Amino acid sequence: MKIKVDLSRSGSGYGYEILIGSDIINPKPKGEITDILNSVGLRGRAFVITSKTVSDLYGSLITHFFENAGINPVTIILPDGENTKSKKYLFHIYDELINGKAERRDFIIAFGGGVVGDLAGFAAATYLRGINFIQMPTTLLADVDSSVGGKTGINHSKGKNLIGAFYQPKVVLIDTGLLKSLDARELANGFAEVIKYGVVLDSKFFSYLENNCDRVLSYDESALAYVIERSCAIKADIVSEDEKEAGIRSVLNFGHSMGHAVEALYNYENIKHGEAISIGMIFATMLSKKIGLCTDETVTRVKNLIEKSGLPVKIPEFTAEQYVNAMKLDKKVSEKQIKFVLIEDIGNYKLKKLDFGFIHDFIFDICTKTVNR
Ligand SMILES: NC(=O)c1ccc[n+]([C@@H]2O[C@H](COP(=O)([O-])OP(=O)(O)OC[C@H]3O[C@@H](n4cnc5c(N)ncnc54)[C@H](O)[C@@H]3O)[C@@H](O)[C@H]2O)c1
Ligand SMILES: [Zn+2]
Structure with a gap:
């Protein structure tokens, strides 16, 4: 299933697709992932930003997903929880990108719930004045809301989401199969x-x-x-x-x-x-x-x-x-x-x-x- 976000209607002049399926990150024939990435102009190195829980569950699958496209991704694992959407972890991501010599042509993958999506999206919006990124949401809330629409940002001690940017992903890849491991309270939350x-x-x-x-x-x-x-x-x-x-x-x-x-x-x-x-x-x-x-x-x-x-x-x-x-x-x-x-x-x-x-x-x-x- 494909849905188009067509931002030319609101004056931004470009759009992107939301791909929804039940086994998007499962092993695929070589070439299929490359086609998806090439079709949206992503050819550099991949920096996967994720949370501890998601990494424990799906870390090897996501690595394999990119290896199928001939990319050896760098993974940045952050603690779970809303407190991670902060200046501290934003700068931790910058440090990792700089240490990994991330360049303009490289891209970020936000692989997690809304916390990872907002934070990784904001890192992508600001690192080197903006590098490409993909949303790969893993919670129902992120599938239906935070991964679409380009609101990115972090919290400040004086309030939530006070610092941020509108910055759109190149593509949103929603794998509904990942929701099986989500607990009932998180599912209802979304x-x-x-x-x-x-x-x-x-x-x-x-x-x-x-x-x-x-x-x-x-x-x-x-x-x-x-x-x-x-x-x-x-x-x-x-x-x-x-x-x-x-x-x-x-x-x-x-x-x-x-x-x-x-x-x-x-x-x-x-x-x-x-x-x-x-x-x-x-x-x-x-x-x-x-x-x-x-x-x-x-x-x-x-x-x-x-x-x-x-x-x-x-x-x-x-x-x-x-x-x-x-x-x-x-x-x-x-x-x-x-x-x-x-x-x-x-x-x-x-x-x-x-x-x-x-x-x-x-x-x-x-x-x-x-x-x-
Ligand atoms: N940008 C937007 O438009 C927008 C919209 C709504 C909400 N948000 C933001 O989203 C955040 C909340 O997102 P959330 O509800 O996804 O919470 P979250 O990102 O904190 O995820 C909830 C928990 O579920 C775990 N988890 C994630 N995927 C899992 C999976 N597949 N299986 C098992 N566990 C999994 C996470 O590690 C975390 O511990 C808030 O910061 C909110 O401000 C942003
Ligand atoms: Zn909301």
């Missing part, structure tokens, strides 16, 4: 972003998820392949239109204003991104209902699918002040107002600026009444 695409942009897809979430979450190969394909197609379409989030790309932030606040209030510990945005999606849907955009039935459908997927539905017990203050730290808000992605119905979004005073009172209201019944 599934939250899949639900997001359905809620905001595609009601038919949302119905499919309602009927098939059990299959996806029990690692059914064809159901997983379908949700990855559909999610990538939706994201590719949005990114093709608006690469740098000047407009429509912001709809992909559905559930993220509240979700980011939840993550920050937890100090980014003990809660995963997909879990936080699940709470955020329920909040945004309830907010949509509150201002008369959608019905109670829509709120129930969103909440039921999230609950059925084993994701959290209760708004954690912080105060309305804490939530509003956390939302105000977001890069994209003004002092008095916040632009919310809301929905009129499943598959129909609406962007609206709302006063923080109104948000505060609504959180106060639901936290003392409805949500945590």
Whole structure:
């Protein structure tokens, strides 16, 4: 399966393909990998950046993958976890690239989850003012979201993703077979972003998820392949239109204003991104209902699918002040107002600026009444 990200539509003038299959990194006849790499102009040496867990599981497979193309890759193994998306490990990668005499014609492979993808992508964007890179995601979240669209970067002690660049890969290679080793919580974490695409942009897809979430979450190969394909197609379409989030790309932030606040209030510990945005999606849907955009039935459908997927539905017990203050730290808000992605119905979004005073009172209201019944 191939999906095209066509950035000529948003003015950047080039595009790239997302290849999805169930055995992309398994041993292949010599030549097949060379063809893929040649077709996107990758002819230099390969620097594979990966995490410890992924390397233990698939290190020899990925080495073999490149050896089939006559390339002896250099592998850079980083610790697992969000803390790796930092200045320290960014500079560790630069050191390794410099020690390995990486040149302009060489390329990086981001082989791992979203942490490796964001970090390796940013290293590629900045080393020698930019060298080529490939995304080879290994988590569901990275398959359906972070590997597509070119957002790369690292965290700062004052906040997540504060330093980064829009920098697109040459190709995205998604091997769905790698998800077998992912634990159930990580799978559900990525599934939250899949639900997001359905809620905001595609009601038919949302119905499919309602009927098939059990299959996806029990690692059914064809159901997983379908949700990855559909999610990538939706994201590719949005990114093709608006690469740098000047407009429509912001709809992909559905559930993220509240979700980011939840993550920050937890100090980014003990809660995963997909879990936080699940709470955020329920909040945004309830907010949509509150201002008369959608019905109670829509709120129930969103909440039921999230609950059925084993994701959290209760708004954690912080105060309305804490939530509003956390939302105000977001890069994209003004002092008095916040632009919310809301929905009129499943598959129909609406962007609206709302006063923080109104948000505060609504959180106060639901936290003392409805949500945590
Ligand atoms: N760039 C974007 O557009 C974008 C979008 C969404 C999220 N993100 C970023 O993505 C990051 C989260 O990514 P994530 O959820 O993939 O987490 P992650 O990269 O931390 O991966 C989760 C864990 O799973 C392990 N793992 C990876 N693949 C595995 C496999 N196949 N089998 C077994 N274990 C495996 C990893 O080693 C890690 O321990 C965050 O930093 C977030 O900011 C970026
Ligand atoms: Zn997200």
